[in-house]
Amino acid sequence: MKAVHFGAGNIGRGFVGLLLHDAGYEVVFADVNAELIDALAASDHYAVHEVGEGARDRVVDRYRALNSQADAAALAAELTTADVVTTAVGPTILRFIAPHVLQALRDRPADAAPLAVMACENAIDATSLLRDEVAALAGPDEWLALERRAVFANTAVDRIVPGQPEGAGLDVTVETFFEWAIERPPFGDHPLEIPGAHFVERLAPYIERKLFTVNTGHAATAYLGFLAGHERISDALADPAVAEEVERVLRETSALIVAKHGFSEAEQAEYRATILARFRNPGLPDTVERVGRQPLRKLSRRERFIAPAAELAERGLVVDGLLAAVEAALGFDVPADPESVELQRLLGEADAATFVHDVTGVEAGHPLHDRLVEVVARHVR
Numbered sequence: 339m340k341a342v343h344f345g346a347g348n349i350g351r352g353f354v355g356l357l358l359h360d361a362g363y364e365v366v367f368a369d370v371n372a373e374l375i376d377a378l379a380a381s382d383h384y385a386v387h388e389v390g391e392g393a394r395d396r397v398v399d400r401y402r403a404l405n406s407q408a409d410a411a412a413l414a415a416e417l418t419t420a421d422v423v424t425t426a427v428g429p430t431i432l433r434f435i436a437p438h439v440l441q442a443l444r445d446r447p448a449d450a451a452p453l454a455v456m457a458c459e460n461a462i463d464a465t466s467l468l469r470d471e472v473a474a475l476a477g478p479d480e481w482l483a484l485e486r487r488a489v490f491a492n493t494a495v496d497r498i499v500p501g502q503p504e505g506a507g508l509d510v511t512v513e514t515f516f517e518w519a520i521e522r523p524p525f526g527d528h529p530l531e532i533p534g535a536h537f538v539e540r541l542a543p544y545i546e547r548k549l550f551t552v553n554t555g556h557a558a559t560a561y562l563g564f565l566a567g568h569e570r571i572s573d574a575l576a577d578p579a580v581a582e583e584v585e586r587v588l589r590e591t592s593a594l595i596v597a598k599h600g601f602s603e604a605e606q607a608e609y610r611a612t613i614l615a616r617f618r619n620p621g622l623p624d625t626v627e628r629v630g631r632q633p634l635r636k637l638s639r640r641e642r643f644i645a646p647a648a649e650l651a652e653r654g655l656v657v658d659g660l661l662a663a664v665e666a667a668l669g670f671d672v673p674a675d676p677e678s679v680e681l682q683r684l685l686g687e688a689d690a691a692t693f694v695h696d697v698t699g700v701e702a703g704h705p706l707h708d709r710l711v712e713v714v715a716r717h718v719r
């Protein structure tokens with residue numbers, strides 16, 4: 339069994355690659371970072387160091403590594419005989435992966451088992467997004483012939499893998515916790531066997547619970563922590579003023595998760611408490627800059643703040659904490675992050691209504707719209 343995994347970064351090496359390896363797959367890492375790929379190719383293993391209760395070290399071996407930009411022919415050959423394709427590159431990069439997947443479907447023998455494609459990104463329906471990019475590249479006629487050569491399954495992945503310190507090499511430090519939920523129905527009678535993953539009939543409750551609890555809480559901690567002058571996520575949450583605000587945000591998104599997906603209040607409260615304990619893990623050197631990265635993506639319509647706030651507002655429920663977190667995000671000014679630079683440029687140039695329209699995608703007339711404009715108006719310069 340062979341899996342080609344795009345994105346040999348933190349979650350790629352520290353989670354998806356590890357679980358595929360443990361499931362018995364020969365993993366082929368594909369990445370555009372030449373230095374990383376050369377280092378992976380030059381080594382025959384790397385270690386995943388867990389931190390936290392019950393931590394143990396794991397070794398990933400029997401992998402190969404390919405530069406997906408410089409060595410497209412070798413990548414195409416690997417894809418032709420792969421069973422599984424996964425990605426962990428970031429949702430905005432999926433369109434660059436689509437041509438490789440299309441080529442793989444074209445090159446595969448018509449009678450080969452369908453290629454299982456799973457995008458492991460923090461985004462709702464990320465695999466569907468990738469499939470739509472592949473279908474658009476193919477065009478309707480060719481897609482009709484090719485689509486049966488693949489199974490596209492949406493997934494939700496959860497494990498905090500911080501940026502790795504300088505000099506760590508290929509090894510990755512991760513938390514002990516992990517969850518990988520995969521849509522079951524696309525596989526029909528032939529589900530994959532990945533012991534670390536669980537297969538679910540409907541992914542929406544899992545991805546929304548994860549994105550609107552873990553990632554909403556994480557991003558709120560990052561933006562509020564950044565403004566309070568904290569560098570690490572664990573330090574930000576040790577600040578009572580930040581912790582109180584983050585808990586307020588999570589009470590709001592929990593109201594939505596419980597109302598919409600039928601998790602009980604007790605179950606959701608326990609999930610929330612586990613997550614806050616994970617953020618507080620002092621052994622995890624996670625930073626507000628990593629967690630707050632790409633603020634424009636995080637402020638977009640289907641993402642961790644605006645999606646739950648919009649649905650809560652539609653239901654007439656409280657969104658004050660989420661709006662305070664959105665306001666904190668507007669203060670994320672990190673020169674090394676191109677989206678932060680762009681955010682600050684927009685705040686300097688656009689009027690509040692244009693900013694709300696262009697960045698959050700919330701339209702005039704929506705119950706959240708005017709409140710967002712009020713928030714942004716306090717920050718446009």
Ligand SMILES: NC(=O)c1ccc[n+]([C@@H]2O[C@H](COP(=O)([O-])OP(=O)(O)OC[C@H]3O[C@@H](n4cnc5c(N)ncnc54)[C@H](O)[C@@H]3O)[C@@H](O)[C@H]2O)c1
Pocket residue numbers: 344345346347348349350368369370371374406426427428429431434435458459460495496497498499500
């Ligand atoms: N780190 C986490 O805690 C975590 C947890 C769950 C989900 N995720 C999600 O996983 C994805 C990756 O996050 P990460 O933290 O591993 O980021 P990362 O920056 O560490 O890794 C991303 C990797 O993708 C590579 N890449 C970029 N463009 C590429 C391309 N065109 N083709 C192939 N590779 C390409 C980069 O070189 C990099 O090695 C994101 O969607 C993130 O939201 C991250």
Ligand SMILES: O=P(O)(O)OC[C@@H](O)[C@@H](O)[C@H](O)[C@H](O)CO
Pocket residue numbers: 460495496497498499552553556557628629630631632
């Ligand atoms: O990866 P992002 O930028 O979407 O979000 C940053 C973090 O919240 C995220 O990487 C978490 O660590 C992860 O989602 C935990 O499962």
